[in-house]
Amino acid sequence: MNKVIFSVIFLLLFTIFVDAQVYNPVKWKTDVVKISDSEFELQAKAVIESGWHLYSQNVLDGGPIPTHFTFPKSFDFQLIGSVKEGNGKTINDPVFKMLIKFFEKETVFKQRIKVTRTKPFAIKTEVGFMVCNDENCLPPSDEEIVFNVDPKAVTAVKAEEKILKEIFSADSSTAVKTNETVAVKAVAAEIPELKKEVKKPLKNNNSKSFLGIFIIAFLSGFAALLTPCVFPMIPMTVSYFTKQSKTKAAGVKNALIYGFSIVIIYVLLGSIVTAVFGADSLNALSTNVWFNLIFFILLVVFACSFLGAFQIILPNSLANKVDSQADKGGLIGIFFMALALAIVSFSCTGPIVGTLLVEAASKGGIAPIVGMLGFSIAIALPFSLFAAFPGWLNALPKSGGWLNTVKVVLGFLELALAFKFLSNADLVLQLHWLEREVFLAIWIAVFGVLAFYLFGKITLPHDSPQNHISVGRLTLGLLVLSFTIYLIPGLFGAPLKLISGFPPPKHYSESPDGFGANNSNEVNTLLPEGAEFGPQNIITFHDYKKGMEFAKKAGKPVLLDFTGYACVNCRKMEELVWSDSKVLNVLKNELVLISLYVDDKKELPADEQYISQTTGKKIKTIGNKWSDLQIKTYKANAQPFYVLVNHSGESLNEPSAYNADINNYLFWLQDGISNFN
Template sequence: MRRYILSALFTILAFATASAQVSSKVDYKRVSPTEIDVIYTLTPQPGWHIYSTNIPAGGPTSATFEVDSKSGVELVGGLKAGPGAKTVNDPIFEMQVSWFEHPCTFTQRLKLTAKDYNLKGYLRYGACNDESCLPPQSVNCSVSGSDGPSAAASDANAKEADKKKAEAENAKTDPKNALMPADAANAAQQATNNDIPVETMDAEAAAALIGMQLAGDSLAADSLAGDSLTVNATATDGNDHAKWWKPVINDLKALDGENDYGKMSLWYIFLLGLLGGLVALFTPCVWPIIPMTVSFFLKRTSDRKKGIKDAVIYGISIVVIYVTLGLVITALFGASALNDLSTNAVFNIIFFLMLVVFAASFFGGFEITLPSSWTNKVNDKSEKVTGLLSIFLMAFTLSLVSFSCTGPIIGFLLVEVGTAGSSILAPTIGMLGFAIALALPFTLFALFPSWLKSAPKSGGWMNTVKVTLGFLELAFALKFLSVADLAYGWHILDRETFLALWIVIFGLLGVYLLGRLKFPHDDDNQHTSVPRFFLALCSLAFAVYMVPGLWGAPCKAISAFAPPMSTQDFVLDKTQVEAKFKNYDQGMQYAKQAGKPVMVDFTGFGCVNCRKMEMAVWQDPKVVKLLNEDYVLISLYVDDKTKLPEPQTRMENGQEVTLRTIGDYWSYLQRTKFGANAQPFYVLLDNEGNPLNASYAYDEDVDKYVEWLNKGLQKYRSK
């Protein structure tokens, strides 16, 4: 559903600062003559959370304190988190994690061991919201002085000397080798030493050969695994490296303007509202009112032109009323609040319960009506005034009287388009489409009164429309419950459970349409009309279509609604995609020689939505074929904590940044080349490092993803 019209602004902000979603400050507190506390205070923006300390291995980024250099100082214990952490069960990592949703503190105590002391260090932490994660962030600190103990601690100095010696040895290692998987590098080196043919090696070992070449090693190889390509045994051309790292932010923005992947267009929202209004017309609360209202306007005056004019004004009044409702919703919730609610577990439960209540109302369990006093007061007022105000109040009366039928449709429409994250105008545009559809028959029947004679008469078919809507609202309610279920890790609505419920719902809808299931307001008519038969056929066929999904079939038609495949216990097809390159330069060099385009996947070990995309989208056979056969896939983990041989400094936006880990290295690449900072983030490149299509973020729509990949492939082949 979700992506955002404000994404361009977010991209600019993300490029400007790596920690825009979390503000930080550092305080220093002298707790004794020989002890100092370094206190970090972090404040996340609404909707974001910061992970606490002691997250188990294999989980999200844990808060830690790291040291760049120190003398005359020792750490006392580990980093301590302040109060207020919330512990939840993460279904993706299958472990309990703790995070802070409000301002929090982390404290590291230092012990002074010499009169002159100095420490340079940093706090490293991870932050996420329900849509994306920031790469591991760092907040620097510096402690120095000459008021420590008069006697130096010889043991501390000895340890420091040993550390510097070890760092000097590590500095001899080429940085690029540190970015290469150790097992692959060893396999490549062993293959070279023993004259093992490279074509018999796996792709990772072949990639390691390229990595060694990038580092300047003079390794000879005749071909790469499985591709029969000549490999130059020289280091990468400096021009290639410069082209691959050249910023393409403006190019991506231009492409993002052409393609709106993951966003619901305003035209689509308008059409969705129009469809909702057309459905509302055929409910028992609206359809019977149309001929009575049109006849009233045509008979209230002998001047037919004036009657038509009044009916047109009546229709315009309906549009004004519902568009005003959309504007009020936007004003109350703000530009992005409804989108923020789209992944909020509590509000998804509320949406679920609301749609279940609407469904029960449509089934005939009760009627959702506004207080009758409201309708009476508005109706009385319309009779006492004249002119345009009288017509407007009559339209307002229609809105109140028909609420029991239109309310659930409007509620579903507002929830669906409001949480789509498309635009601050989404609710208003949706209401505009709804109102036009609702007002159109009043105007048309006034202009062409003879049409009233051929219009369908009121009857039991209108209740069939209501009950059918009840089934649909009940089905969509499960979508919102699924979001909450994934967030809290309840596992009460895993994929097979969700599919089983949808199979039952649409199966019962088909049975109802065939007249074998009755609700309180249904008549006793025994025959099944032709339209009902075909609708029943479609509903039952859809139920049968979902049955293979219980055994792991992708069921593409519902991929946007069903929980991810990872929640399903039994899956027959184990097809997977796995990146063979975890190094950008290695992957680009391989792609250049293989003559293939590249997909760069900026991901993270602690990125929940990255795992969702991999499990829900990358397992689709069409995606598997494209990524495994037509693209070179490079996955760069921005939270990889593997240390670089030595910290590297870079200038970014006029400020000096320090890259300490491989994750920092790839995060810097993402920010400076692509102007983005959140994960998951996918971009398609040619062999020169230029984008082939718009970037792609979190959106589990498989068809959109395949379309995105195919468009990039076509552009690459056309060059």
């Protein structure tokens, strides 16, 4: 998961402690338009230099810093609604992997206020914003802008009429020479556009971002339906409502209330998770070692439960108490019937719900709520539909051994996913306990055993005896077997792009080129002091000082690679861009690579620990040290971040971030090397 929360903190603190800025690509202009006798519209216009873009107010968690306005508390005016903004441009950002809205050239932000005084006054407002271009981003800035409000001014309608009269009466040649008239024409041209923008609703990018979570949770809900704890409950519950209700309409209504109650129960669970951990801090957990270890253990427990080792059930006393409340009837009785279903089926749904909450927690924001909404709708939908159309029950397959098969398959999937969390912890701590070969061997074993199970060669507790294999089970078995065979070449150096991001990177391996390969990595005598073989077998230094000393002796420029062990985009650059033959030749022969891991948890010696002058935080680990260097020197802390420097540490060209364009990245490398020579 990304380290954006920490990036935000570092960049904000950097802005406080550092005043000097190399770039200032955004200029702010203010205007005040009178709407009525008591209402005004504050307009903040951002004029943006070419090549730069300013981010919207509506940016999802995990993205860049959004633009935001802070208005002072005053008895002179009251805010009406929130700050409105223009349409801008929305793209699927390749770095942040999300839809992001931004503005180019210029844009206008508008805030309506109600004035409570009659004399002119000024509103000092603070605007926070972040700007980027195609190569890098500037630290977030806070700037004070001032709106001068005159309650006695004419309204916007009258002002527009006055402006139009002046435009049509002005001579063209004179207007070009008169700054005042030109300015008036510009304002007049903006007025109708501003009116149009006020009427247009803002896009809700949050809903688009959470759509993927909702779909996955929805499909997981359907998987939970096909388990022995839930599936048999469908005809039983629907029959209860149709028999107990006096009319068909009443039965349908009660079943709908029952389904709605299920949704409320699970959404409430997601809300509790969000409230306990905090909507903005959940995604920080995904890079935490303890988070990954705890959920590795949880998923293994869930997997063992699905495989039949034991059942995870809630206390019987709780189930009995809820069941007694369900007998009361009415809306409360129906709600407790839904709660009873959630409790009784917990042994099957609990592991799925737990896994969903783990994944949603790594996304942050209201993701747990969205996940539980999708899951609960999938659970509740069949009960409502079958109550409305009881005849459909005849089309349902009968309960049997296939329900346990579904449960076992989910158990194997949970077991495979668990080792991804363990791998994350191992990568961050650099223990080398779960290297690429070990990880792939575990997955090959897990999916291989699953294939044997589906073919009927292995039986587990709660399995029913079978005389033959169904077509569906055979088909699924063949798919799993094919996937298992696909994994095997990964032990011998195959890239396995189908599962890119799940196993550890190739260089985090006993033998980066695969078993039995003639691997030069094993010839440590060829390595300079303090170096090792990194991604794509490139000689890599992890210490800045040693790398710079070697570069001086070799007479080559230096590529500073600010990276992270848990950085997904870093791995993509190494596997997809650095693997190109031309790029690889440059990286191996024409420069010295220094990879600085900002999430390295190894502690610095006590005498090397210090308080950062940039962030004010104590620098205790090697990762802290390199992160502080990146922030202090280059005003950035996102990874990957590449800087070409000479032997004095001076930049040879503009730094580069994530760039999947091989030719563009190659040109950037060659440009820096050319400047060095």
